[in-house]
């Protein structure tokens with residue numbers, strides 16, 4: 001069932017999304033076996049020697065089912081990348097309790113529940129957890145409150161996990177991407193913060209606001225995720241938040 005030549009194993013959620021697919025590719029190219037989890041079906045191009053689990057991580061029983069399958073497939077995980085998330089873009093006053101709960105269940109509770117089940121597999125050889133947060137954890141804007149709160153919570157959870165998992169030599173870090181051209185970004189441009197022209201107009205407006213003048217590519221985030229996941233590269237980092245945003249958060253908005 002499993003490839004004998006691949007020695008390290010990654011589990012990544014949101015594997016079928018923009019950043020997810022790019023991350024799957026990079027780990028696979030670099031010799032890792034990949035377990036991809038997403039509520040979307042398996043996509044053409046997912047590594048043939050990997051394992052794909054279609055599941056909804058906002059539901060605790062489905063997370064348990066994922067780890068039953070994972071435990072039957074491998075006796076060890078070297079990295080878990082918590083990348084799946086949903087974004088509800090609407091004013092706080094119009095956000096319902098159900099929408100709030102869905103965002104928290106998908107983006108934050110799933111990481112907590114997944115960590116409990118991944119822990120025995122990660123401690124076998126001292127693995128790493130990478131939580132994909134967002135610049136919205138530290139600076140934010142209108143009409144995205146539940147998402148921003150979930151990503152801020154994920155930073156606090158990252159620190160808590162880093163402290164509690166350190167005795168088992170499991171490192172836990174967060175990455176905070178800025179604007180990256182993916183389906184989620186394009187959907188979120190409907191918030192009106194970058195004008196109301198076509199999607200391309202809005203993407204260009206967004207790019208102009210970034211210090212380096214462009215939005216990021218999924219591969220640029222994937223390479224940073226790889227850095228945080230790989231014990232040979234980031235061995236002395238844990239509990240940290242790494243911002244990868246083309247300079248978006250370095251400029252004072254009042255200047």
Ligand code: NAI
Pocket residue numbers: 013014015016017018019020037038039040055056057058059082083084085086106132133134135176177178179180181182183184185
């Ligand atoms: P995307 O929407 O392309 O991919 C997200 C994937 O997660 C989708 O394939 C979706 O099906 C999956 N997913 C969502 N909820 C799920 C659930 N409950 N169960 C299973 N799968 C689920 O989004 P993108 O842009 O690739 O986002 C990846 C990560 O990067 C997310 O955590 C997002 O918050 C974060 N991020 C993205 C930024 C951007 O500009 N694209 C900026 C900052 C952070």
